[in-house]
Amino acid sequence: MFEGHDTTEAAISFAIYLLACHSDVQEKVLEELKSVFDWSQPLQPTIQQLGELKYLEMVIKEALRLYPPVAAILRDITNDERLPSTGHVIPDGTVMIVSPWAVHRNPEVYPDPEKFDPERFSAGETARRHPYAFLPFSAGPRNCIGQRFAILEMKSVLAKVIWNFEMFVEPGFTALPGWKIILKSINGVRIRLEDRRTKYVNTGF
Numbered sequence: 048m049f050e051g052h053d054t055t056e057a058a059i060s061f062a063i064y065l066l067a068c069h070s071d072v073q074e075k076v077l078e079e080l081k082s083v084f085d086w087s088q089p090l091q092p093t094i095q096q097l098g099e100l101k102y103l104e105m106v107i108k109e110a111l112r113l114y115p116p117v118a119a120i121l122r123d124i125t126n127d128e129r130l131p132s133t134g135h136v137i138p139d140g141t142v143m144i145v146s147p148w149a150v151h152r153n154p155e156v157y158p159d160p161e162k163f164d165p166e167r168f169s170a171g172e173t174a175r176r177h178p179y180a181f182l183p184f185s186a187g188p189r190n191c192i193g194q195r196f197a198i199l200e201m202k203s204v205l206a207k208v209i210w211n212f213e214m215f216v217e218p219g220f221t222a223l224p225g226w227k228i229i230l231k232s233i234n235g236v237r238i239r240l241e242d243r244r245t246k247y248v249n250t251g252f
């Protein structure tokens with residue numbers, strides 16, 4: 048359950064929160080959806096169509112940067128390892144913690160790191176960064192085998208939500224990320240949904 052379910056659930060919740068906080072980004076995702084799908088029809092995307100949603104993918108990656116569900120990754124060091132950058136030796140037997148949270152909020156890698164900015168994941172910006180600057184799915188031989196599926200799942204859910212609803216965050220609400228084996232919002236995600244077609248508003252936060 049840890050690998051496939053809770054991680055994706057946390058990632059979708061944070062992405063919804065960030066979209067609700069940024070109506071301009073929500074609008075851009077809707078415009079992209081309208082360029083791929085027929086607005087008069089319910090949304091039933093194929094895998095190929097999901098692949099066309101490049102901006103939504105940038106939004107998802109930026110949400111995973113700010114709130115990586117697996118915020119710490121443990122590795123056992125089984126041989127003395129010399130770091131090429133500093134010459135430091137990490138001895139055999141050490142347990143190392145790699146923190147995607149810390150890497151993703153390093154201002155030398157991501158200027159103004161607290162800012163939600165999907166443009167960081169445009170093709171040009173991504174090419175300028177080290178491949179290990181983005182680690183929500185870890186890296187190397189034991190990385191996440193479900194990462195492509197996870198991105199598709201997130202795209203499918205978020206596309207359907209945005210197709211049908213405009214999202215607003217509850218005034219004054221701020222999500223508090225906390226460690227519950229995976230990273231979650233410990234005070235939930237409090238948003239209001241407005242049906243795009245009927246304008247029916249769910250006012251219960």
Ligand code: HEM
Pocket residue numbers: 050051052054055058115116117120121182183184185188189190191192193194196197
């Ligand atoms: C946003 C969603 C997800 C995130 C952030 C995520 C993240 C990760 C991370 C960081 C690891 C490596 C853990 C470590 O090295 O200690 C991992 C491993 C793994 N993930 Fe995911 N994951 C996600 C979704 C999924 C899904 C949807 C599946 C299955 C369909 C999945 C299956 C696995 C499996 C089986 C492993 C263990 C791989 C191994 O040990 O060789 N994950 N995941």
